[in-house]
Amino acid sequence: MKDPHLEIERKFLIDKLPRALDRFPHKEIAQGYLAVGRDKAHVRLRRAGRACTLTFKRGPARAREEREIHLTPAQFAILWPATAGARLTKTRYYVPWKKLTIEIDIYRGSNEGLMVAEVEFPNVQTYHSFRPPDWLGDEVTGASRYSNVRLARD
Secondary structure (H helix, E strand, O other): OOOOOEEEEEEEEEOOOOOOHHHOOEEEEEEEEEEEOOOOOEEEEEEEOOEEEEEEEEOOOOEEEEEEEEEOHHHHHHHHHHHOOOEEEEEEEEEEEOOEEEEEEEEOHHHOOOEEEEEEEOOHHHHHHOOOOOOEEEEOOOOHHHOHHHHHHO
16 A cells, blocks of 8 residues: 555656647646755645645655645635745646556746656556656656756746
8 A cells, every 4th residue: 555645756858748738637836835955855835726735745756755735725825925936837737648647747937948747656666667658758857957846946
């Protein structure tokens, strides 16, 4: 059984977008960072559509602890100003791939033009056996240049 507080994922650049991307479910996301530790632990605030969350993450990018709680819009509004200088915006598309979902992020603002894909896995075996579709490019899992924390702060 998967640990509910463990995120196992891989991140890729995108060579070309899948056909008819707009037919897949998608959300506009605004996220900002309230705190970032030297050990890469961070506290993230996110609004995705109407859902607002506060998330704590710690550990290496491939498999890390993740704890998330839902916030009311009023709670989100109180915390959001504290993320000034550490924010990003993107559109996230949810593309089914075999028994998984590939999340495609198309960034806006200062990260305009960047497109990455993340795939979250139920276990380490699936992580290792994953064969990406041909429209995914280089794997950048763990590359700090493509971490959302860095994209939000640079």
